[in-house]
Amino acid sequence: MELSLKGRTAVITGGETGIGAAITRALAEAGAAVVVGGILEEVGTTFARGLAQAGLTVTFQKTDVRKEADVNALVDGALRQFGAIDVMVNNAGVFDGFADCLETTEALWDQIIDINLKGTFFGCRAALKHMVTRGSGRIINTSSVGGLRGAADGLSYTASKFGVVGxxxxxxxTHTQYGITVNAICPGVIQTDIRGNSAAILGSDGPDMQKGVGSDPDAYKRLVPAKRKGTPEEVASVALFLATDAGSYISGQAIAIDGGWTAT
Incomplete structure (x- = not known):
């Protein structure tokens, strides 16, 4: 079956960098009109412009997923422009630098939960208002191996990503009966700049993002049977499959994209 999204519209939060950028490109190359919502305005605008110049239908709208009004405006704008939303990807997320319970401040907890979990809730709710009426849709939420295992990340990130799976x-x-599939993708060790982007977004609330880095940068090789980091494109290929008709009977799953990590 061809993985085609021709004539369809996708909305993605956090679609301007890393895994989100790879998903944006994959959906657009499959034929979708993609509306990217992100907080990194300059980066997002430049990214979307580059894809548009390459002949893809991609636009960017500054969106802070901590604010329901921003998320609603993103979805409503896509509806006005394209008339429908077929795919909603809730990808916006930040990292907690492996901060454990005693290192996690209330401010850090609130920021991580608000972006990673509450932002996903806002995106799902905004999309479902439209998808239930249409009787079809695909929702893809970005969780993490940290949403499947307790030893992968810090406290607030782990709590938020387990929350996304739940x-x-x-x-x-509750919603597959309406023709809407809802799934989570759970990336493992992927080649992105999540630390740098998280530091920029969290600002003074952010922890030391270099914790766990430097003394043994190859530690992941003892955990991951593949002995390498995954690429954003490898994650995007799974998201694309779930977004198309090929994934029409898959719902409620948390799919690990982790080089075998969760099999150990």
């Missing part, structure tokens, strides 16, 4: 499963149970 949210995804509950929505699948």
């Amino acid at each position: 949210l995804t499963r509950q929505l699948a149970v």
